Amino acid sequence: MMKIGISTGCLYPMLTEDSLAALTGLGFDTFEIFFNSFSELENDYLDRLHHFLTKHHLRIASVHPFTSSFESFLLFSNYERRFLDGVAFYERYFRTAQKLGAGKVILHGLDTRFRSTISDEEYCRRFAVLQEQARRYGTTLLQENVNRFRSSSNDFLAFMRERIPGSAAFVCDTKQCWRSGTTPLDTLRAMGDHLRHIHISGWTKDGQCALPGLGDDDLVPLFDYLHQIRYDGDMILEVYRFSFDTLPQLREAKQYLERLAKQYQLLP
Numbered sequence: 001m002m003k004i005g006i007s008t009g010c011l012y013p014m015l016t017e018d019s020l021a022a023l024t025g026l027g028f029d030t031f032e033i034f035f036n037s038f039s040e041l042e043n044d045y046l047d048r049l050h051h052f053l054t055k056h057h058l059r060i061a062s063v064h065p066f067t068s069s070f071e072s073f074l075l076f077s078n079y080e081r082r083f084l085d086g087v088a089f090y091e092r093y094f095r096t097a098q099k100l101g102a103g104k105v106i107l108h109g110l111d112t113r114f115r116s117t118i119s120d121e122e123y124c125r126r127f128a129v130l131q132e133q134a135r136r137y138g139t140t141l142l143q144e145n146v147n148r149f150r151s152s153s154n155d156f157l158a159f160m161r162e163r164i165p166g167s168a169a170f171v172c173d174t175k176q177c178w179r180s181g182t183t184p185l186d187t188l189r190a191m192g193d194h195l196r197h198i199h200i201s202g203w204t205k206d207g208q209c210a211l212p213g214l215g216d217d218d219l220v221p222l223f224d225y226l227h228q229i230r231y232d233g234d235m236i237l238e239v240y241r242f243s244f245d246t247l248p249q250l251r252e253a254k255q256y257l258e259r260l261a262k263q264y265q266l267l268p
Contacts, residue, residue: 001267001268002231002232002266002267003061004235004254004258004261004267005029005030005032005059005235006023006031006032006236006238007031007236007238008020008031008032009032009034010023010238010243011023012034012240016035016036017048020033022247024058026247026250026254027251028251029058030059030061030236031059031061031236032061032106032199032238033049033060033062033063033064033100033102035066041093041096049100050099050100053100059101060100061103061197062097062104062105062171062197063104063139065093065105068106069108069111071086071109071111072110073114074086075087075126077116083126087129090105091133094133094134094136094137094139095137098139103140104140104141104142104171104197105142106171106197107127107130107142108149108151109127109144109146109150110123111148112148112152113148120150120159120163121163123150124160124164124167124168127143127164132167140169142170142196142197143157143170144171144172145173145187146173146176146180152180153180154189155190157170157191158192161190161194165194170197171195171198172187172197172198173201173238174200174203174217175201175238175239178217185225188222189225195231196233197233197236198235198236199236201238202214202217202239203216203217204216208243209243210243211239211243211250212253213252213253213256220260226264235261239253
């Protein structure tokens with residue numbers, strides 16, 4: 001069955017461990033950890049984090065790199081050696097995911113504003129190399145649809161799925177769909193049966209990220225589609241700090257999502 005969790009990034013710039021503690025206090029037990037600094041990938045820090053997770057019986061669904069905005073330069077430039085070094089660096093995230101028991105690592109990919117002439121085929125080749133490394137650590141690399149990135153195109157997501165069927169895996173971010181001029185339903189269909197993860201939020205008519213249930217978008221078609229495909233992955237609440245006023249509102253958003261999920265038989 002589907003699990004509903006939350007990203008520690010919702011409370012940014014609160015320290016990652018403090019965010020985790022605050023969200024645990026709201027009743028969340030499934031998380032995406034959004035790492036925010038190099039020191040948070042060190043063993044001492046991860047040991048403390050792991051202790052907290054074990055003590056409170058928490059589950060980490062996914063890991064989000066803080067170097068997402070650097071991936072264009074590090075992984076998808078025209079300079080092959082930098083890509084190889086970048087793969088070695090991203091092993092730190094894969095190792096971190098392994099240590100925390102996270103089955104997924106998120107990738108933004110290539111920003112279309114960055115000067116890179118690599119083809120879609122080359123992009124897929126590099127993604128497959130990264131995916132191979134991720135699997136060596138027992139985790140899966142997920143391509144996220146991100147506004148102004150190559151992955152904002154549903155056609156490109158479908159191309160990835162067809163070009164590297166053994167490696168392509170996706171996370172659908174609903175707010176990024178709206179920002180990219182498409183809909184979550186269209187993006188989910190482009191991802192097809194390679195969908196592994198969801199970042200959920202609401203969206204307003206004036207183009208602002210909101211808590212689920214407080215936006216102007218209708219989440220019913222999304223949940224109906226997830227019911228049709230029998231989705232059993234994670235749904236992670238991921239909004240910006242300006243999207244809510246008080247912490248209890250996050251708990252209310254979780255309860256709203258749980259009611260919808262039960263209605264569409266995604267939760268018992």
